[in-house]
Amino acid sequence: MIDKIIFATGNEGKMKEIRLILEDLGVEILSLKDTGIAFDIEENGETFEENAVIKAKAVMQATGALVLADDSGLEIDYLHGEPGVYSARYLGEDTSYRIKNQNLIERLEGVPDEKRTARFVCVIAAAFPDGRVLTARGTIEGMIGYEERGKGGFGYDPIFWLPECGCSTAELTMEKKNELSHRGKALRAMKEEIKKLWKLEERKK
Ligand code: ITT
Numbered sequence: 001m002i003d004k005i006i007f008a009t010g011n012e013g014k015m016k017e018i019r020l021i022l023e024d025l026g027v028e029i030l031s032l033k034d035t036g037i038a039f040d041i042e043e044n045g046e047t048f049e050e051n052a053v054i055k056a057k058a059v060m061q062a063t064g065a066l067v068l069a070d071d072s073g074l075e076i077d078y079l080h081g082e083p084g085v086y087s088a089r090y091l092g093e094d095t096s097y098r099i100k101n102q103n104l105i106e107r108l109e110g111v112p113d114e115k116r117t118a119r120f121v122c123v124i125a126a127a128f129p130d131g132r133v134l135t136a137r138g139t140i141e142g143m144i145g146y147e148e149r150g151k152g153g154f155g156y157d158p159i160f161w162l163p164e165c166g167c168s169t170a171e172l173t174m175e176k177k178n179e180l181s182h183r184g185k186a187l188r189a190m191k192e193e194i195k196k197l198w199k200l201e202e203r204k205k
Pocket of ligand 1: 072154
């Protein structure tokens with residue numbers, strides 16, 4: 001029986017959300033930092049799916065553990081899907097989100113509400129020690145706001161406006177964000193797949 005899962009992410013904001021979503025699996029969830037191994041993974045895929053699989057496989061091969069990975073990003077329709085798979089690297093990996101968010105607000109200056117549509121996308125990949133690979137995708141639709149709002153979440157959350165909530169995703173509690181978010185949807189779907197596989201394996205014993 002598997003007693004731990006390594007989550008192949010170096011993003012602390014993601015990791016907090018992930019721990020809460022996977023809490024009920026009853027196994028230890030280790031981040032890359034927790035493994036103590038230094039990884040330099042080149043995310044050279046062209047899709048969220050490719051990048052999530054690259055990360056999960058690289059860490060599975062180095063550790064022999066069941067590894068999950070998250071590749072996610074923000075797609076802005078008016079900018080033809082930018083920043084998309086380059087969301088973390090947009091304007092440079094080390095540039096603050098203050099600057100990235102302000103820049104996106106400026107690029108949408110004068111653009112009316114109906115053309116400010118955007119979505120967060122998340123693909124979770126699972127790489128099993130026997131070589132099997134699974135992926136699950138989740139999205140959340142919203143709009144690019146006119147200013148940064150809220151202190152919660154991370155990354156582009158302060159400019160991601162949810163009209164039905166009348167707030168940005170940075171103004172939601174982590175529980176509420178997980179309930180609605182791209183990551184929450186993809187990771188809950190993956191959790192169900194993993195539970196099914198574990199049940200099958202238990203039955204075979
Ligand atoms: P790992 O590859 O180590 O997991 P990363 O931050 O480099 O961390 P990605 O390549 O998947 O991760 O880039 C995802 C970026 O998309 C992330 O850095 C944010 O800028 C943005 N993003 C994804 N999910 C988000 C969310 O829930 N809220 C705000 N921004 C998000």
